[in-house]
Amino acid sequence: MTSDDDYAFEGAAPQPARDNNPPLSISELSFALKRTLEERFGHVRLRGEISKVNRHASGHVYLTLKDDKSAIDGVIWKGVVRGLGVQPETGLEVIVTGKITSYPARSSYQIVIESMEAAGAGALLAQLERLKVRLRDEGLFDPAKKQALPAFPATIGVITSPTGAVIRDILHRIAERWPCRVIVWPVVVQGDAACGQVSNAIRGFDQMTPDGPIPRPDLLIVARGGGSVEDLWCFNDEGLARTVAAARIPIISAVGHETDTTLIDFVSDRRAPTPTGAAEIATPVLADLRWALSDLEGRLSRAGARMLEDRRTRLRAAARGLPARPEDLLALPQQRLDHAASRLGSGLHRNVAVHERQLAVASGRLSKGLLDRAIERRKDRLAAYADRFKPAMMRRLEQDKTRLASLSRALTTLNPKTPKPGFARIEDAQGAMIASAAALSPGQTVQIVFGDGAKGATIDSEGGMPRPTPKSAPRPKAPPAGQGDLF
Incomplete structure (x- = not known):
């Protein structure tokens, strides 16, 4: 087969050789990778911990799934968010189902999440929750x-x-x-x-x-x-x-x-x-703060001005009721005072006359016979009371007489100057009775008074009675002369 080059005119410019590996654009490569990822990983299930959640204003949710070594970005479209069994939260460990795709604008891959279920709390959040409970129990969160x-x-x-x-x-x-x-x-x-x-x-x-x-x-x-x-x-x-x-x-x-x-x-x-x-x-x-202060200052100034204007208006209104001269203000009260003073003397005389007539009327109703009758009535009442209480009074007098005689006999019996058989009293030289041994001194002359007479005595210096003189024991008689011994 003859190619088109065989029919080229002599003297024409030579054509460049064709390349068996033509270059691709960035977009062509990005979308080719995107198709490859979606075909190879069209359905995957991943388990990981949500570390970052961003809810966009459009309603889509962007997040990051991670484990201890790697992380992958994820996206949940607006129509899928409402139907999720678990809403994405930072720190929540979940199992997601979706497909792997790429974002050509940044040449990064991500997972488009179609379903999500909880796989348990993340390790970090579980540790944080335990610490939070302990600190709360210690009172560190107390609002007080x-x-x-x-x-x-x-x-x-x-x-x-x-x-x-x-x-x-x-x-x-x-x-x-x-x-x-x-x-x-x-x-x-x-x-x-x-x-x-x-x-x-x-x-x-x-x-x-x-x-x-x-x-x-x-x-x-x-x-x-x-x-x-x-x-x-x-x-x-x-x-x-x-x-x-x-x-x-x-x-x-x-x-x-x-x-x-x-x-x-x-x-x-x-x-x-x-x-x-x-x-x-x-x-x-x-x-x-400056505006509020300025407003308060203006309100204070306006309130003061209103108060002054109100006082000024009230003062003008009160001034209209006053006379032109101060003397005119006092003229009428002075005139009333003069009239009252002129009527004061005659009024006092009339008052005395009225009370005099009232006294005459009251004294006319009083007479000596009325007083005598009142006295007689009170005498009769007094006599009746005396007749009623006389027997009781006599009995009370007899009881008091008997009690008085008993007290008199007891007084006579207890009188120390009245001699009683078996008792005597001691008097000093002046006739005063001595009632205590401490009042006596050695050699003092006293008088002992008995019921049938008195005897003089001298106080001995010793504190006891004089001891009697002991009698001598009788001597044994001598035996009669001329009596011999029987033995």
Whole structure:
């Protein structure tokens, strides 16, 4: 067979040789790979832990599935989300069914999820949940232990990375709302060293003094941008949580986005959805305060003006009722006083006359006979009472007489000056009775008075009675003379 080249005209330009491996465009290769993946892995089941969930405004859900070595992106289309048996949540371990495809715009592969079922809680979240329960039982989450945030902070401490958009957003928001002093303590916010550096920063701020070279902040903000569970895991450290709970300075936790939750969010005094939100929670709006102050000042000025105008109006109204001269105001009362004074004398005379007539009428009803009759009636009543009570009075008098005689006899019996048989009384030289031995002295002359007479005596110096003189024993008689011995 003759090719077209055989009929080429002499002198024509030579044609380039054709390539057996023509180049492909990027799109051709990407879509070829996409078809290959979808044909080879059209139906797969994967088990993994959801580490990041992003719900798009369109209704689609983008997430990441991972295990201990690898991760794969996933997408759930809007029509499938409503029919899922389990809604995707960060940290949930699931089993998904779908197909592997690629995203040509980024030359990355992903799984299009068609169904999802729970496979159990993720290891990290299970560990976090146990720690959360223990700290809750210890009372670290108690709302009563949380401190109130200062209304007008003079100094704010920020604990975050010195680079990145987080610190710029916080500083810009604070400067816009409430210009105050901001002290940044730079730390790393990801990795194994993050929890230790954040804890040291909190303790360092807490040890500052208000009058030191660096003033102690009135409020602390712990901030970090969003990320996966692994990126934010350092803020779930137990030691960091206890440091936040023990801090004396109020702390706002602003870690991650609004859907991200870490352990320090529960122990901090306030949780902010974003770092920018933390700056808004920590500071008032200076412009609003100035406007409110200006409004109060205007209201106070207007209220004072209204009060003055009201008093001025009332004063004018009262002035219209007054006469032109002050003397005219007192003229009528003075005239009434003069008329009353002129009628006072005659009024007193008339009053005396009226009372005199009343006294005459009352005295006319009184007479000596009326008084005598009243006295006689009272005498009769008194006599009747006397007749009624006379026998009882006589009996009472007889009883009193008998009792008096008995008491008189007892008095006579007990009188020491009345001598009784077997008794005597001792009197001194003046006739006064001596009732105690202590009143006597040795050699004193006394008189002993008996019932039938008196005898004088002298007090002996000894304390007892005189002893009688003992009689001598009789001597034995001598035997008669001339009597011999019988033996």
